[in-house]
Amino acid sequence: MKTKHFLFYLLLFITVIVITPWIGPEKTTPGAILQHIQGPSNPQGEIFFFQRLPRLILALLTGGALALVGASFQVLFRNPLVEPFTLGVSGGSALGAFLAISIPSLWIVWGPFSSIQIFAAIGASGSLLLIYRIANRPQGLSVNTLLLAGITISIICAGAILLLTYLASPNLLMSFQRWMMGGIDIVGYQDLISLVPFLLPGGILLFIHARDLNHIALGEEMALGHGVDVKSVQKHVFIGGGLATAAVVSLTGPIGFVGLIIPHAVRGLSGYDQRIILTGSFLLGGAVLAVCDTLARTILAPTELPVGIITALLGGPLFIRLLLSRRWR
Amino acid sequence: MSRAPLELSNIHHVFDETNWKLVISNLQIQSGQILGIIGPNGSGKSTLLRIGSGVLLPLQGSVDLGERNIQKISRSNIAKILGYLPQELESLYDLSVEEVVSMGRYPHISSFGSWTAADRDAVARSLHFTEMQEKRNSPLSRLSGGEKKRTFLASVLAQEPKVMLLDEPTASLDIHHQIQFLSLLKILAADGMAIAVATHDLNLASLFSDRLLVLDQGKIAAVGDPKQVLSAELIHAVYGENILLGQHPEVDRPTLIPRIIKDKKQ
Numbered sequence: 001m002k003t004k005h006f007l008f009y010l011l012l013f014i015t016v017i018v019i020t021p022w023i024g025p026e027k028t029t030p031g032a033i034l035q036h037i038q039g040p041s042n043p044q045g046e047i048f049f050f051q052r053l054p055r056l057i058l059a060l061l062t063g064g065a066l067a068l069v070g071a072s073f074q075v076l077f078r079n080p081l082v083e084p085f086t087l088g089v090s091g092g093s094a095l096g097a098f099l100a101i102s103i104p105s106l107w108i109v110w111g112p113f114s115s116i117q118i119f120a121a122i123g124a125s126g127s128l129l130l131i132y133r134i135a136n137r138p139q140g141l142s143v144n145t146l147l148l149a150g151i152t153i154s155i156i157c158a159g160a161i162l163l164l165t166y167l168a169s170p171n172l173l174m175s176f177q178r179w180m181m182g183g184i185d186i187v188g189y190q191d192l193i194s195l196v197p198f199l200l201p202g203g204i205l206l207f208i209h210a211r212d213l214n215h216i217a218l219g220e221e222m223a224l225g226h227g228v229d230v231k232s233v234q235k236h237v238f239i240g241g242g243l244a245t246a247a248v249v250s251l252t253g254p255i256g257f258v259g260l261i262i263p264h265a266v267r268g269l270s271g272y273d274q275r276i277i278l279t280g281s282f283l284l285g286g287a288v289l290a291v292c293d294t295l296a297r298t299i300l301a302p303t304e305l306p307v308g309i310i311t312a313l314l315g316g317p318l319f320i321r322l323l324l325s326r327r328w329r
Numbered sequence: 330m331s332r333a334p335l336e337l338s339n340i341h342h343v344f345d346e347t348n349w350k351l352v353i354s355n356l357q358i359q360s361g362q363i364l365g366i367i368g369p370n371g372s373g374k375s376t377l378l379r380i381g382s383g384v385l386l387p388l389q390g391s392v393d394l395g396e397r398n399i400q401k402i403s404r405s406n407i408a409k410i411l412g413y414l415p416q417e418l419e420s421l422y423d424l425s426v427e428e429v430v431s432m433g434r435y436p437h438i439s440s441f442g443s444w445t446a447a448d449r450d451a452v453a454r455s456l457h458f459t460e461m462q463e464k465r466n467s468p469l470s471r472l473s474g475g476e477k478k479r480t481f482l483a484s485v486l487a488q489e490p491k492v493m494l495l496d497e498p499t500a501s502l503d504i505h506h507q508i509q510f511l512s513l514l515k516i517l518a519a520d521g522m523a524i525a526v527a528t529h530d531l532n533l534a535s536l537f538s539d540r541l542l543v544l545d546q547g548k549i550a551a552v553g554d555p556k557q558v559l560s561a562e563l564i565h566a567v568y569g570e571n572i573l574l575g576q577h578p579e580v581d582r583p584t585l586i587p588r589i590i591k592d593k594k595q
Contacts, residue, residue: 219420
């Protein structure tokens with residue numbers, strides 16, 4: 001039964017990988033791509049390998065990571081409305097990015113990281129550490145304080161962003177706005193490498209605690225009774241989810257709804273075992289964001305839409321549909 | 330006499346917010362016995378069980394599980410010996426009975442390990458023992474209060490513990506299911522398990538306990554044979570004067586009957 005569900009999500013993921021890179025305003029044919037591989041290079045091959053493929057990989061990783069974090073956080077906080085950005089990570093990240101955009105003396109490049117990315121990552125990690133410090137008690141993390149501190153940090157960051165926006169020159173406002181819309185329009189593989197140091201450990205931490213999260217869904221005390229080290233699991237899931245969110249949000253900006261809706265969709269399709277929920281959310285989240293990005297690239301071609309607009313416009317009505325059709329517990 | 334599988338010594342715990350204290354000098358949960366824990370609201374029954382199960386760390390004192398201090402044992406190894414059923418049983422998701430019961434095998438299966446015949450047998454036995462095998466595929470939302478309690482008890486039993494601490498497992502059950510539930514515990518105790526049950530039902534505690542512990546304002550008011558512990562003097566001191574003490578018509582155990590409070594004007 002579980003294998004069947006896993007195969008379904010995997011098949012969907014692979015189908016998206018196989019189909020979407022061929023879709024776009026510039027026509028690409030398998031023959032031209034093969035020719036490009038054998039050399040000499042041609043424009044179609046360049047588009048395919050240096051634009052569409054890295055972008056597809058980023059969409060798969062971003063969508064996957066956001067949905068994975070959303071699925072884990074919804075159990076950790078026992079709240080179906082929690083998403084990766086609830087914890088203030090995107091607020092801190094946005095504040096860092098805005099600072100990097102508005103203060104030219106902060107423009108630096110370090111390895112594969114751009115200054116916006118570096119400051120967005122600093123902002124995200126800073127807010128994570130602050131929230132962690134606030135919620136950490138001698139007897140472990142207080143999950144409620146974690147959630148409230150996250151929301152408060154988000155509000156503080158939003159205030160600081162408003163101040164920066166108010167003081168910024170008009171030409172910077174466009175850059176601010178563009179960052180907030182979220183986008184995965186990268187060229188080449190350099191940016192993808194910058195994801196690895198945060199996303200990989202974060203994702204691993206979440207996946208290894210999938211079984212423990214099943215028990216936490218029964219309540220903290222029942223989970224402790226079953227032998228789950230609840231406090232460690234809470235810490236690891238918070239840190240893992242925070243790292244994964246910080247990794248993607250510092251590169252792509254906030255992309256809404258994927259982290260909220262996909263876990264609910266997977267639960268609706270596959271039940272409540274977190275082992276299949278987390279894997280399914282990663283695969284479906286990645287596939288859905290890749291499809292949304294394909295729409296963003298093609299719907300108004302040659303103009304490209306930020307993918308955040310597509311996910312919000314499609315995701316919002318879908319979530320309302322979900323709210324109307326399911327009994328919420 | 331062999332060492333008790335669970336022993337609490339010199340426990341002193343204070344809740345900062347209220348300054349309320351739990352003080353237990355020594356308490357042993359013996360194999361093959363049911364220890365009934367009674368006491369008014371806020372007397373410390375749940376806190377005692379939470380400390381006993383290692384869920385709550387006391388400010389002072391020690392809890393020994395077998396030969397070792399519970400704080401020095403991993404949660405997973407504790408769960409192989411000790412089963413704990415908390416008072417609040419609230420699942421976030423509408424899992425099936427079998428899914429919940431299977432989760433009791435957590436301490437016996439490593440993260441990437443697979444199920445063995447022993448695991449499947451333990452789940453089947455727990456379902457059979459609690460008479461939930463016919464409802465194994467039912468979601469929790471379709472179960473009555475009693476069936477839900479039995480499902481969670483089955484999940485604790487699937488751990489195959491030697492000691493079980495149950496916090497008000499019969500609350501919200503009708504009298505038939507209360508008797509049924511406590512009869513199950515009697516069978517488990519007869520098999521050698523050490524069981525402690527917190528309850529508000531003094532009559533059932535009197536009937537089903539081998540030993541009875543009365544808590545009052547965080548302290549042990551009495552502990553021992555229910556026949557000796559349930560004296561009119563103690564009950565009136567702990568619960569007030571409006572209780573009459575009688576005798577069960579079939580067995581040699583005290584029974585408690587509420588007294589009607591007369592209108593002061595009459």
